[in-house]
Amino acid sequence: MMRTLIRPAMTMLPTGAADVAVVVEGGEIVDIDPGVGLTVDETIEATGLCLMPGVVDDQVHFRDPGLTHKEDLTCASRACAKGGVTTFLEMPNTSPTTTTVERLHEKLALAATKSLVNYGFYIGATPANLDELKAAERTPGIKVFIGSSTGDLLVDGQQDLERIFAETTLPLTAHCEDEATVRANAERLAGTTDVADHSRIRDHAAARIATARAIDLAERHGHRFHVLHVSTGDETDLIRAAIDRGHGLLTGEACPHHLLFTTDDYARLGTLVQMNPSLKTPNDAARLWKALGEGTLQVIATDHAPHTWEEKQKPYPQSPSGLPAVENSLALMLTEAQAGRCTLRQIIHWMCDAPARTWDLVGKGRIEVGYDADLVLVDLEARHTVRSVSQVTKCGWSPWDGVELIGRPIRTLVGGRTVYHEGRFDEAVRGAEAQYDHSRGGYWATGGHGATPFGPDSSGFQSATA
DSSP states (O other): OOEEEEEEEEEEETTEEEOOOEEEETTEEEEESOOTTOOOSEEEEEEEEEEEEOEEEEEEOOOTTTOTTTOOHHHHHHHHHHHTEEEEEEOSOSSSOSOSHHHHHHHHHHHHHHOSSEEEEOEEOOTTOHHHHHHOOSSSOEEEEESSOOGGGBOOOHHHHHHHHHHOOSOEEEEEOOHHHHHHHHHHTTTOOOGGGHHHHSOHHHHHHHHHHHHHHHHHHTOOEEEOSOOOHHHHHHHHHHHHTTOSOEEEEEOHHHHHOOGGGHHHHGGGGOOSSOOOOHHHHHHHHHHHHHTSSOEEOOOBOOOOHHHHTSOTTTSOOOOOOTTTHHHHHHHHHHTTSSOHHHHHIIIIIHHHHHTTBTTOSSOOTTSBOOEEEEEEEEEEEOOGGGOOSTTOOOTTTTOEEEEEEEEEEETTEEEEETTEEOTTOOOOBOOBOGGGOHHHHTTTTTTSOOSGGGOSTGGGGO
């Protein structure tokens, strides 16, 4: 086995930044701050760079199988590697949908042949697949679409939801938009061609009602539940109240597009920023940032949902919802840290450690002896401009086209092997299937945010590295 020494300017440990080297062997971190005279097979000199854990993106749509004209696991995993994402967890609304154990295993086998980074797949709930959900293993959890879906994946009947929350044991997560509210709003605004009406159809009430409903189910049945892509300030209040009740069941996440875009951006970007849940107001975005800073929301994930440029150019409402983000998400957040909106330690918590804890991932999310050597070397000062023409994702565009970012991944290692370095990929590297230990009990049972800094005393970029 090859032993590699990585010698960066700064290493982000769970306790903060330190000027230490890291030793990798057999796909694991085997030593931190080794003594002089260590014999190694390879040394990665990373002067001026910061070493951080690989990002865990717990919400992506990679369209493979069935919709590979938009994206596939090869292109998507390249985009992950370029963006510093070393592990992804993918949603079940592919074609066919991932609603049986057999289809789950087929996806895992497909990823083993195609993915350059580590991978995992949710199993999707339907009104009629309870036995499959009970039998499922090798998965982070069960995805429920309480709205914003069609066919079997839409589960909005109360009796069906009660059975899923009562009779399954895997962690649950959901897209929370109330279907009845959305349909009523759509009927009221029937005939509109204004994409800004998307936020009036998928409004605050739709999100608030569905999230409150899911929290009630989780608490009554004692079931761990993760609220995906929170888009409203009202939802953060609901989640905060649930956390304060002390059951240790609730976690939530925000996405870059809800943090960085608002309803004001429809005039500039149109259907490119049409997504579900919809964009909300600047006040909602501010409340999402506040919820992250206070620990009410624990995770940042992308909801990477690519569609072709041609599809996104269709007039509303024929235009599909969703946008690509995995290859820019870390750089976007690093730029926000440079602006003083958050800290580097918070970013690592939200994007690396917290999703690993939430989904009971073994060996992920930290630079610590015994953890997997999924690592990213980042130039915190590098200025670069997002260009759609240079995007690795198969759909070939970004809503951040033309935006200058500060900070970017330079080298990404998966299992100790360099998969991406300065624009080049090692196509021989294959990621590994994510491993879960659901007996750990998730985010709160494993210490929650513990010593991670939250609040106004750690708002500056430089203080994050202290």
